[in-house]
Amino acid sequence: MQAKGACPNQYTLSSVYKCCSFDSNLQFGKGVHAWMLRHGVDVDVVLGNSALDVYLKCNAFQYAERLFELMDERDVVSWNIMIGAYLRFGDVEKSLDMFRSLPCKDVVSWNTIVDGLMQCGYERRALEQLHCMVEYGTEFSDVTFSIALILASSLSVLELGRQLHGMVLKRGFGSDGFTRSSLVEMYCKCGRIDKASIILRDVPLDFRRKGNVGVTSKETKAGIVSWGSMVSGYVWNGKYEDGLKAFRLMVRELVVVDIRTVTTVISACANVGILDFGRHIHAYFQKIGHRVDAYVGSSLIDMYSKCGSLDGAWMIFRQINEPNVILWTSMISGCSLQGQGRQAISLFEEMLNQGIRPNEVTFLGVLNACSHAGLLDEGCKYFRMMKDAYCINPGVEHCTSMVDLYGRAGCLTETKNFIFENGLSHLTSVWKSFLSSCRLHKNVEMGKWVSDMLLQVAPSDPGSYVLLSNMCASNHSWDEAARVRSLMHQRGVKKQPGQSWIQLKDQIHTFVMGDRSHHQDKEIYSYLDTLIGRLKEIGYSPDAKLVMQDVEEEQGEVLISHHSEKLAVVFGIINTAHRLPIRIIKNLRICTDCHNFIKHVSQLLDREIIVRDIHRYHHFNHGSCSCEDYW
Numbered sequence: 318m319q320a321k322g323a324c325p326n327q328y329t330l331s332s333v334y335k336c337c338s339f340d341s342n343l344q345f346g347k348g349v350h351a352w353m354l355r356h357g358v359d360v361d362v363v364l365g366n367s368a369l370d371v372y373l374k375c376n377a378f379q380y381a382e383r384l385f386e387l388m389d390e391r392d393v394v395s396w397n398i399m400i401g402a403y404l405r406f407g408d409v410e411k412s413l414d415m416f417r418s419l420p421c422k423d424v425v426s427w428n429t430i431v432d433g434l435m436q437c438g439y440e441r442r443a444l445e446q447l448h449c450m451v452e453y454g455t456e457f458s459d460v461t462f463s464i465a466l467i468l469a470s471s472l473s474v475l476e477l478g479r480q481l482h483g484m485v486l487k488r489g490f491g492s493d494g495f496t497r498s499s500l501v502e503m504y505c506k507c508g509r510i511d512k513a514s515i516i517l518r519d520v521p522l523d524f525r526r527k528g529n530v531g532v533t534s535k536e537t538k539a540g541i542v543s544w545g546s547m548v549s550g551y552v553w554n555g556k557y558e559d560g561l562k563a564f565r566l567m568v569r570e571l572v573v574v575d576i577r578t579v580t581t582v583i584s585a586c587a588n589v590g591i592l593d594f595g596r597h598i599h600a601y602f603q604k605i606g607h608r609v610d611a612y613v614g615s616s617l618i619d620m621y622s623k624c625g626s627l628d629g630a631w632m633i634f635r636q637i638n639e640p641n642v643i644l645w646t647s648m649i650s651g652c653s654l655q656g657q658g659r660q661a662i663s664l665f666e667e668m669l670n671q672g673i674r675p676n677e678v679t680f681l682g683v684l685n686a687c688s689h690a691g692l693l694d695e696g697c698k699y700f701r702m703m704k705d706a707y708c709i710n711p712g713v714e715h716c717t718s719m720v721d722l723y724g725r726a727g728c729l730t731e732t733k734n735f736i737f738e739n740g741l742s743h744l745t746s747v748w749k750s751f752l753s754s755c756r757l758h759k760n761v762e763m764g765k766w767v768s769d770m771l772l773q774v775a776p777s778d779p780g781s782y783v784l785l786s787n788m789c790a791s792n793h794s795w796d797e798a799a800r801v802r803s804l805m806h807q808r809g810v811k812k813q814p815g816q817s818w819i820q821l822k823d824q825i826h827t828f829v830m831g832d833r834s835h836h837q838d839k840e841i842y843s844y845l846d847t848l849i850g851r852l853k854e855i856g857y858s859p860d861a862k863l864v865m866q867d868v869e870e871e872q873g874e875v876l877i878s879h880h881s882e883k884l885a886v887v888f889g890i891i892n893t894a895h896r897l898p899i900r901i902i903k904n905l906r907i908c909t910d911c912h913n914f915i916k917h918v919s920q921l922l923d924r925e926i927i928v929r930d931i932h933r934y935h936h937f938n939h940g941s942c943s944c945e946d947y948w
Contacts, residue, residue: 334367343375362390373402397429404433424458432464438713466499470506478503498543505550545578549585580616590902590929592624615647622651625927650682655934656943658690677709684718691947693726720747724754745775756788779812816904817881828884845887857917860910882911898925
C-alpha cells in the first residue's frame with residue numbers, strides 16, 4: 318500500500334492494529350506505532366485504544382501503561398482497558414484506584430471491575446463493588462446479570478441469587494435464554510435443585526429431530542445450555558440417577574446434544590468423581606460419531622484422571638495423533654493429581670522437546686506435580702522458567718502451589734516470605750496450606766501465628782477452625798482446642814461434616830462418621846471391628862490423639878475408628894469382587910489415621926483401594942500409597 322504511494326488513514330491503521338492483536342505480533346504493532354509518531358499521525362482515542370489493546374494482548378504491559386499516560390484524549394473504553402489489564406496482571410489495588418478515579422463509570426466499567434476481582438479470587442470485594450454499582454444507580458445489562466449470578470454461585474449465597482432473580486424478572490430479562498441458564502446453574506450450585514427445576518419448566522424440550530419450527534437458533538442453543546446446566550446440577554448435588562435420566566431425555570428429544578453440553582456434563586462427573594456416569598457420556602459421544610478433538614479430549618482426560626482412572630486418560634491421550642498444548646496440559650495435570658510427579662515432569666520435558674510452547678495452565682500442572690511429590694528444587698526451577706523464559710506472570714494458583722511446595726518441604730520461613738512478597742495474604746487457601754504445613758512439621762509456634770492470620774482472613778470458614786483445632790488436639794493442647802471450638806460456636810460457624818461415598822452399580826452410598834443409617838450397618842460395623850483386630854496384628858495402631866476432644870485413649874480409638882472413609886472401605890470390601898478396585902471419594906482431607914488404616918487394609922486383603930480427597934488421589938496397593946505418605 319505504501320509502495321504505491323497510498324497513505325493509510327486512521328481506519329486502516331486501526332484495522333492493522335486489530336490484526337496485530339489477533340496474531341499477538343508485538344514487533345509489528347510497535348513498528349506501526351513508531352511509523353505514526355515519525356509521520357505525525359494524529360492519534361485519536363480510537364487509534365490509541367487499538368494500540369493499547371495490542372500491547373496488552375502481547376503482554377507488553379509497561380508499553381501500554383506508558384501509552385495510557387501519554388494519551389491526550391481518553392474515553393471510558395481506555396480506562397476500562399487499563400482497569401482490566403491491572404486486574405489480569407494481579408495488581409488489584411492499582412485497578413481499584415484507577416476505577417475510583419474514572420470520571421464516568423458505565424456498565425462496562427462496573428462489569429470489568431466486578432468480574433476481574435472475582436477472577437483474581439477476591440469474591441467478597443467483587444460483591445462489595447456489585448453493591449456499590451446498585452447504589453451508583455447503573456442499570457444492569459444481561460452481562461452484569463451473568464457475572465453477578467456466577468458470583469452468587471461461586472460464593473453459594475442463595476439470598477443474593479434470589480435477589481438477582483427478582484431483578485432479572487423486574488428488568489425483563491427473564492425470557493433471555495442465557496440469563497435463564499445462569500439462574501438454573503446458580504440454584505443448582507446453591508443446592509436448590511427444586512428451584513432450578515421450576516425455571517427449567519419454562520424451557521420447552523421440543524427441539525425435535527424433524528425440525529425446529531418457531532424456535533430460533535439462539536433459543537435452541539440457550540435451551541440446550543439450560544438443560545445441560547440442569548444435568549450438571551443433578552450431578553453436583555449427588556442426584557446421579559436423575560442426572561442420567563435427564564441426559565437420556567435430552568438425547569431422545571433434542572436435535573443434538575452439542576459439544577459444550579457434553580463437556581459440561583463430563584466436567585461435572587469429573588468434579589464429583591463419578592466414573593460410571595462419565596463413561597456413559599463418553600460412550601454416547603462415540604455413538605453419535607463425534608471426533609474426539611483437543612477440546613473434548615482434554616475434558617475426557619480430566620474426567621478419567623479425576624475419577625481415578627489414569628489408564629483411561631492415557632487411552633484418550635494416545636488416540637490423538639498430534640496433541641496440542643491443551644491435551645499435553647490435561648495429561649500433565651492428570652498425572653499430577655494422581656501423585657505421578659516424576660511422570661508429569663517427564664511429559665512436560667517431552668512436550669518442550671516437541672516444540673510445543675507451554676501456557677500458564679501447563680505450568681500450574683507442573684508446579685502442582687512438584688508440590689505433590691515434594692520436588693522443591695524442580696518446582697523452583699519451573700517457577701523461574703515460567704517467568705524468565707516464557708514471560709508468564711504467576712497467577713494466584715501458581716503462587717498458592719509454590720506456598721504448598723515450600724511448606725511441605727518444611728521451608729516455613731521461606732513460605733512466610735513468599736506469601737508477603739507476592740501479595741497473597743488475602744487468600745484463605747494460602748493460609749490453610751501454610752497451617753497444614755505447620756502441623757505436618759509440628760511447628761506449634763509458627764502454627765499459632767498462621768492460625769491468627771487465617772482467622773482474620775476467613776472468620777466464617779469452618780475449615781480454618783477445624784485445621785487449627787486438629788493441630789491443637791494432635792499436640793494434646795485440649796484447652797486450646799476447646800477455645801477454638803468455643804470461638805467457632807460464638808461466631809455461628811458450623812463444621813462441614815466429613816462424608817465419603819462409593820458407587821455400587823448405579824447407586825451412590827454415602828457415609829458420615831458413626832453413621833448407623835445404612836441398611837447394612839450391622840454387617841459393616843461387625844466386619845470393621847474384626848478387621849481392626851486383624852490389622853493390629855500386622856502393625857496398625859489407631860491414632861487416638863487426632864480426636865478433637867480430651868477423652869480416654871480407648872474411647873478415642875472408638876471415635877476415630879468410625880470415620881466415614883473407613884465405613885465406605887468396609888462397605889466396598891463386603892460388596893465388591895476381590896479383583897475390582899474400591900473407589901472412595903472424601904469431601905475433606907483424609908486424616909493420617911485413615912490413611913494408615915487403608916494402607917494396612919490393602920496389604921492384609923491384597924485389595925487396590927483408590928481414595929480421592931479434597932487435595933489429591935491416593936492409590937493404595939500392597940501396603941503403600943502413591944503419595945508416599947506426603948500429602
